[in-house]
Amino acid sequence: MKKIFLLIFVASFLVACEDDLDLAPISQVGSNGFFTNAGDFTQAVNGIYASLGVTGNMDYPSLYVILDESRSDNIYCPGQSGVRDWNATNNFLATIATLATVETAWNVAFNGIMRANTVLDQLQANGGAIGDATLATQFEAEAKFLRAFFYFDLVKWYGKVPLFETFVTPDEALQIPRAEVADVYNLIISDLDFAISNLPDVQTGANRGRASALAAKGILARVYLTRSGPQLHPDGPCLASNEYDKAALLLDDIIGSNQYAMLDDFGAIFDYDNEGNAEIVWDMQFIGGSVGAGGYYPTEYYDEGWARINLPFPGGNPGDGSKRISEDLINDYEAGDLRFDETFLVDYVDENGVTVDAQFFNKFMDVSKAGGDRFNWSLNYPVLRYTDVLLLRAECTLQGAPGSQTEVDAAVNAVRQRAGLGDVSNVTLDMLLDERRREFAGENLRWDDLVRTGKVVDVMNSFIASDDDDNKMQTVTSDFVIYPIPQKQLDVKLGLYQQNPGY
Template identity: 70%
Template sequence: MKKIFLIISSVFVFGSCEKELDLAPISDPGSNGFYRNADDFKQAVNGIYASFGVQNNIDYPSMYVVLDESRSDNIYTPGQAGVRDWNAINNFQNTIATLGTIANTWNVTFNAIMRANTVLDQLKANRGVIGDPALATRFEAEAKFLRAFFYFDLVKWFGKVPIFETFVSPAEALNVGRSPVEDVYGLIISDLNFAIANLPAEYGAADKGRATSYAAKGMLARVYMTRSGPKLHPDGPCLGTNEYGLALDLLNDIIQSNNFAMLNDYTAIFDYNNEGNSEIVFDLQFIGGGLGAGGYYPTEYYDEGWGRANLTFPGGNPGDGSKRISDDLLESFDMTDLRIDPTFQIGYIDENGIDVDAQFYDKFMNVAKAGGDRFDWSINY
């Protein structure tokens, strides 16, 4: 009762002073009360990078399997344990807008864009608290690089999408329509050019994994190559722009920087003990060894029967989730190609000792690095 009385008394005592006391509490976790110094801005930028990881059991890298590879000629999905989202996507069914996978992808990418826009809004209004103009500009360049990254994924997956350059509330977002693909690319290219001009070429050990000017050049080269593809759909990501020359110039800049070099051993590129090797232009840093904090990207590929025979945790139902490589892809390799063995699993013996004629990607799988279940692989892809 005493606490209630004190609260009610405070209302009467201070009610007439509303204007003077209408201040956000110092513990306010909202964006307007958070950005007070350089460390706060750095933490907010880190939050954008975190969108690439696993959030609420949604593994961002797995979206590339379901929305990229599943729609290519490289893999197919012979699932036999019920209809799953990737079956409809693989088969180009016109009902995929209702799938949970699509909703998750939309939510995660636009949430990341919201984080980037929040940082950019706060930099515009409050960058002086950082105390270092160069650092403030770097934060802006990182946020724009990341916004461009997510918008590039969106335009590849969905074509026309809404453009948000500032923070908007969920209610306001409902009134924003999809913008033409050309306009989405306009924002992407503008953001990446800003990033190229304002990101450092490299960082110290404490900031390893942040976007560099070379990462921005590599991303912009990919944008130009994608835009240059033949226009097969009026709202698709390929515009037939023939900008391959622009991409080549950017890629040559990366090569001629001498900051990167090809490895002699193909398997070393994906080796868990060789992270951040000389071929890598941009790689995110995740804390290792944290069981329960991994992802399930490798699980997207392996045959369930192989999982039950080779992993220490249940592999799932037979055929459920299998995404096998196509004969067309495998036959595009010369069988003496040294990349075949570290890239593909071709056939296996299941838990019953039966030979199974199946082929799938295994270059991202290191059984020794698997966690407590199939959703908990180390993130090294």
């Protein structure tokens, strides 16, 4: 029988990738002799988090860099030779079903889901072995939070995907077709509701980095906002469901908790010595110094030439494949915006004393904190920031949820004031999206913002007309709202899945 690449479930969970969490590897998960005590379940739950760590030559945030940021108008990377994955996603090629990153994203997310399902199945079968009903419920809530998180990404990337609520064998998976997007959302929402009801509002101390109720509310708010967007693609992530009021209530809960706050200094949010600051609602945890523990995603941004003279190890984007910040984004910043220098490196002096025109994201870089190699950056990856919560709440109001224009303007002006800019009034949705673009540049939110608000086709085609100097980008249609199903998935069992239109 052909191998089924869909279910790459590693029997030994990966080594630690969480700050403050003991993620020792475990073997023969689910076999006799495991899941017999609380420690076994702790390691298994930690193994779900480990799915966010380095796999091959990338980590989970690297997927966002290539599939989201490089696809948006924030980066222009057509590539001289065009052979790298981010060149293909940037150029909107229709022939990317065999692209390594498209395949890896599918495999890694479903691997995380299978790990979560294994824990959930074993909790049902052997949960009593934990000896603490409260702890067992916490494990269930964390597993469901992470399963929902992975499925939400899958829906945004591929649209319809197979729905697995328990661990299944490869033979069983061959009988399960792609589920409707609405059905996948039902599981996502159910899982996040359970997490909200059964996790503490925040996690502190040794549990920092684990799922929390407020983090679950933030992710669920994004789910409702995304479902509410205009349905550009019949199988895309937006269903025109008009649930902005539901998202607003969740975001109000986060704001009203008083657990988070905007920092006065924008750069301090990404300071290696200031992790877990008041701005961070939830982040992916990375520690440097050991194989499998650090992160790779900062390496995705910088140029190889810069690395040769600034870092003690090779890595970065080669000259023919640089992820260059688009001129459109550079020009979107107002004079005096304090975020600019914290976000970009626009040039550097090479080993010959020549100034090199670079233009890459510098937001997550600190040369003094470089690990032993390019896979061991120690900075946690911010998934949800408090500033994002505030601006998403303003978006809800502009989309018809309860709220006032005064509140929308106040949220945007708080962000602008920190950036050293003057106030604006009568903020529109386009103005809000522009502010989000500047605030979250390099944080891989721009593509989702454009899809969620239904502006992606018009914005990207306008960008291509103005910025595609190499004439390599294809005209964007609604087909490109999602990616193709990986070709290997189609080949496993002919007819089980149908390819997404346009690919």
